[in-house]
Amino acid sequence: MIIRVLSPGWLTSVQDSGRIGHAAIGVGRAGAMDDVALRLANALVGNAENAAALEITLRGPRLRFDSDALIALTGAVIDARCAAQEIPPWRPVWVPAGSELDLGGMRRGARSYLAVAGGIDVASALGSRSTDINAALGPFSGRGLVAGDDLEIGKTADGTLGPSSTALGGRPSADRAGHDGIAAANWSLDPQPWFDARGDLPVALARGSHFESLGAASRRAIFASDFRVGNESNRVGYRLESAKLKLDAPVELISEGVVPGTMQLPPNGNPIVLMAEAPTTGGYPRIGMVATVDLPRLAQRRPGDHVRFVETSLAEAQTRYLQRERALAALIHSVTERLKR
Amino acid sequence: MNPFALEPLGDSALLVRLGDGIDIATNRSALALAATLRAAALPGIRDIVPAYASVCVHYDIAEFASAAGPGSPHLLAAERVGEIAARFLQANSGGTDAAAEDDAPVLEIPVRYGGEFGPDLGDVATQAGIDEQAVIERHANGNYRVAMLGFMPGFPYLLGLDESLHTPRRASPRTRVPAGSVAIGGAQTGIYPRELPGGWQLIGRTPLVLFDPGRARPALLQPGQRVRFRAIEAGGEFAALMQ
Numbered sequence: 001m002i003i004r005v006l007s008p009g010w011l012t013s014v015q016d017s018g019r020i021g022h023a024a025i026g027v028g029r030a031g032a033m034d035d036v037a038l039r040l041a042n043a044l045v046g047n048a049e050n051a052a053a054l055e056i057t058l059r060g061p062r063l064r065f066d067s068d069a070l071i072a073l074t075g076a077v078i079d080a081r082c083a084a085q086e087i088p089p090w091r092p093v094w095v096p097a098g099s100e101l102d103l104g105g106m107r108r109g110a111r112s113y114l115a116v117a118g119g120i121d122v123a124s125a126l127g128s129r130s131t132d133i134n135a136a137l138g139p140f141s142g143r144g145l146v147a148g149d150d151l152e153i154g155k156t157a158d159g160t161l162g163p164s165s166t167a168l169g170g171r172p173s174a175d176r177a178g179h180d181g182i183a184a185a186n187w188s189l190d191p192q193p194w195f196d197a198r199g200d201l202p203v204a205l206a207r208g209s210h211f212e213s214l215g216a217a218s219r220r221a222i223f224a225s226d227f228r229v230g231n232e233s234n235r236v237g238y239r240l241e242s243a244k245l246k247l248d249a250p251v252e253l254i255s256e257g258v259v260p261g262t263m264q265l266p267p268n269g270n271p272i273v274l275m276a277e278a279p280t281t282g283g284y285p286r287i288g289m290v291a292t293v294d295l296p297r298l299a300q301r302r303p304g305d306h307v308r309f310v311e312t313s314l315a316e317a318q319t320r321y322l323q324r325e326r327a328l329a330a331l332i333h334s335v336t337e338r339l340k341r
Numbered sequence: 342m343n344p345f346a347l348e349p350l351g352d353s354a355l356l357v358r359l360g361d362g363i364d365i366a367t368n369r370s371a372l373a374l375a376a377t378l379r380a381a382a383l384p385g386i387r388d389i390v391p392a393y394a395s396v397c398v399h400y401d402i403a404e405f406a407s408a409a410g411p412g413s414p415h416l417l418a419a420e421r422v423g424e425i426a427a428r429f430l431q432a433n434s435g436g437t438d439a440a441a442e443d444d445a446p447v448l449e450i451p452v453r454y455g456g457e458f459g460p461d462l463g464d465v466a467t468q469a470g471i472d473e474q475a476v477i478e479r480h481a482n483g484n485y486r487v488a489m490l491g492f493m494p495g496f497p498y499l500l501g502l503d504e505s506l507h508t509p510r511r512a513s514p515r516t517r518v519p520a521g522s523v524a525i526g527g528a529q530t531g532i533y534p535r536e537l538p539g540g541w542q543l544i545g546r547t548p549l550v551l552f553d554p555g556r557a558r559p560a561l562l563q564p565g566q567r568v569r570f571r572a573i574e575a576g577g578e579f580a581a582l583m584q
Contacts, residue, residue, distance in 0.1 A: 021398065023388035024375070026490040053536060124556040135494050137554055209348055210358075253489055254363055255498070257390040257397020259354045281491030282391055289351030290479035292402060311386040313413040316404055320416075325403045336440075 001118070001153035005145045009103060011060040012119050014139040015113075017050035019128035023280040025162050027207070029260060030132035030193035033235060033276045033299035034111050036328065037075035041115035043332040044092050044189070046070035046156065046163045048338050049118035049337050052129035052139075054151075056112040058302065060103020061145065067097045069153065070117035070162030075195065075299060076109025082182045091188035092163075092339070099182070108197055109300040117162030123274045126234045134236045134277045172237040189335070193327065196297050199305055204312035204320070208263060208286035210251050218245040222271075222288060223311050230270070231303045235277040240299060240307065244269030249284040261295055263288035275299060291317035345426050347419050352403055357426050358400060360394040363528065365500055366436060368488045372565045375436040377429045382420055384408035392489045392563050393498070398422055399501045405584055424545045428542035446568055449530070449580060451573040452523050453482070454545035458575065461511070469505045477572055478524075479503045480544060485530070485568040495534035495552025496559040499568060502530045514540030523570070532562075545572075550581035 005012070014148065015038065018031025032055055038050040047053075047336060054061075060078050073080055075090040081102045082089035082095050089112075095101060114214055122129050122139035129139060156162055176213035192198065193240065211219065221243050230239035231278035245265055258264070262274045264284035273290055274282070276299075291312050314319075346358040354423040357374065360367035375391035385405030390397040402414055409417040431547060454477045468474045485501040507528045515538060518524070522533040524541035533539060534551035551561045564570065574577055 020387045022494075022559075023390045023397075024490065024564065026492065026494045026496050027559075126559065137494060206349075206351060209350075250493070252361075254361065254393045255489065256356060256358070256392040256395040257350065257354065259350055259397075259399060261351050279492055280390055281489065282399075288348075290347075290354050292351070296555075314349055314352050315413045318406070318414050321352065321402050322406060 001029060001069070001277075002102075003069075003116070003151040003153065004064045005067070005147055005149040005151070006062040006064055006100065007147050008145045009249060010054060010059040010336050011057040011143045011155060012061045013055050013057075013131040013133065014052050014122055014129055015055040016052040016129045018075050018130050019126050019132070019138075022126050023257075025105060026280050027137065028132060028133070028135065028278055028280050029124055029128040030138065030235075030277050031128065031159060032113065032130070033111070034075050034296040036296045037111070037113045038115075039328065039332065040189060040335075041072045041074040041088075041113040041195060042119075043335045044074070044090070045117040047117060047119050048140040049332065051115065051121060051154075052065065053113050053115040053120060054145075056103060056114060056191060058110055059105055060112065062103070063101045065095055065097060065101065065316075066098050067153075068161050070094055071101075071115050071241060072115050073112055074115075074189075074191070075112040077197070078106045078112040079104035085182050088184050089257070091185045091192050093185070094162075094183040096159075096182070106302075109114050109195065110302040111299060115333050116153055118154040118156045119284060125229055128275055132277055133234075136272060147269070151156055179277045189331070194296075196300060202308045202310040203295060203298050204224045204291035204317055205263065205288040205309040205312055206291065206317060208288045210247070210265070210285035211287050213247050213249065213251050214265075214287055215248045218247075221245060223246045224304045227271075229301045229307060231302055233237045237272040237274050237276055237278070240271050240273065242270075245287065247285060253283050253285060255281045255283045256281040258286070259288040261292060273298065289321070291320065293317060293321040345430060347417050347423050347426070349419065350397060352415060354397055354399045355422060356395050356397050357422060357496070358395045362395045363488070363500065365486065368486075368500060369437050369565075370398075370433065370476055372432075373433065374426060375564070378422065378425055381425050382426075383385040384394070390491075392491065403525050411441075427469050445565075445567055448486075448562065448568050450523075450547050450568060450570050451547060451578065452478070452545040452570045453575050453579045454523075454572055456575065458546035459523070459544040461524075462544045465506060465508045465542050465544055466569060467510045470506070476506060476544065480530070481505055481570045481572050483570070485570075487564050487566040487568060488560045488562055493534055493537060493552075495562070497531055497551070497562040497566075497568075499530045502528060504528075506530075508542050509553060514538055518543060519546060521548060521551070523547060545570075548579050
């Protein structure tokens with residue numbers, strides 16, 4: 001059970017929910033930028049939420065499957081074809097052995113997730129299969145995929161190719177001799193709560209430790225400006241451009257811990273929001289902290305897109321996070337039940 | 342009791358700050374507090390990251406909330422971590438035990454100083470007003486301690502650099518610093534675990550592998566580890582160690 005990478009697209013990497021417990025030796029979390037989309041893609045093929053899948057950035061790869069496989073696509077809206085057939089997103093889809101999957105451009109968003117029943121079975125490093133490109137750690141020595149890479153598919157819990165539920169539109173190949181095309185489930189998830197299709201929802205930001213050190217104009221500008229996502233933005237950080245932000249007085253800071261979501265202000269006045277591959281420590285003033293619940297939303301903005309920040313409190317940010325987790329758990333549970341029927 | 346400050350780091354982490362300077366006593370406390378917090382094993386805590394003068398505690402909002410009960414998770418996290426920090430500082434009001442640490446083994450790091458391995462050795466010497474050999478002797482004779490790891494997996498920030506060797510970072514950073522480079526950045530000295538861009542002054546290179554995720558202990562140096570450098574020649578020993 002192998003997926004061969006025929007062309008990698010702009011940047012495609014193996015990601016799970018990230019690397020936990022090694023930050024004290026400088027190892028960051030990495031993992032999916034849009035963790036919600038990853039978890040839903042996994043749920044749709046019957047995987048554990050944190051199984052390894054492919055994170056596809058901006059333009060998709062071409063992949064060949066050497067056996068039948070149950071797949072699901074979530075996250076950014078991507079052109080996806082198998083032979084001449086379009087692959088519908090946010091639902092389980094059987095692709096037959098020998099298929100070539102052609103993933104193209106993204107009409108909305110920056111990151112799509114492709115999960116395969118059984119998960120991508122690469123060796124784990126420090127407890128995770130996520131690729132930390134900046135730290136060169138994880139699958140394929142921490143690099144994005146290149147043409148010729150082979151991805152092993154893992155075994156599902158029951159050793160089959162995936163759920164053989166009648167709730168799926170098609171059935172596994174054993175019962176499907178002579179059937180060449182894809183077979184998509186006749187149901188799908190509504191992406192609306194999980195994907196900001198218009199890309200214009202605000203991102204909640206709490207004041208950071210050094211917010212008060214900003215000049216009055218800059219304090220206002222954070223919540224009033226339209227920031228442009230800079231071209232240098234990547235999995236480590238989003239570089240935001242607008243009117244330059246300035247501190248009233250320099251902040252002398254020695255290195256201390258930082259986390260994804262930290263909005264730092266380097267001397268050039270353009271804030272950087274640290275993302276999945278955030279380093280474990282940093283020394284720039286921290287002017288804001290993006291609410292964890294909104295990190296997937298920010299991660300779906302592409303270079304050139306705009307982002308506005310709305311002020312939140314930590315209590316409100318955590319309440320929203322817990323509400324989302326409850327809704328997500330309920331949805332994943334219902335998908336799991338549906339795949340059993 | 343020593344004072345400490347608790348500060349949220351967004352909605353999924355908090356910082357316990359024990360000071361705002363770079364000194365051995367504060368750093369020793371930060372490392373010991375990190376160990377105490379780790380031992381306390383509060384449910385929902387994902388990572389504990391000591392730095393020069395602080396400890397960063399990462400938590401999973403949902404896991405922490407379900408274990409901690411009703412209330413705002415960030416307030417409960419501050420309360421729980423604050424209690425542990427207060428007890429720790431009360432118990433260690435005379436400072437953490439330096440004697441035990443001074444008996445801990447010292448890791449010796451072989452370094453080929455100067456030449457192609459340390460292209461900035463001359464600049465550091467000029468800055469210090471001494472010759473290259475004197476820089477090597479002062480650097481290799483120092484007693485160092487790993488204050489923290491950060492920036493990259495396995496990158497150690499070392500305390501104990503001789504004051505005469507403090508050298509500002511290079512005006513224009515290099516795009517490629519070779520793995521194993523021993524470098525000076527201001528008052529700090531560190532070692533690049535792999536090829537990276539960097540602006541520190543490169544004075545030598547070690548053949549030791551600082552970070553290898555396949556090893557039982559991936560990072561060669563842990564926070565608190567005592568370190569000495571030993572000058573070696575480019576030929577035999579360096580090449581042999583590279584094997």
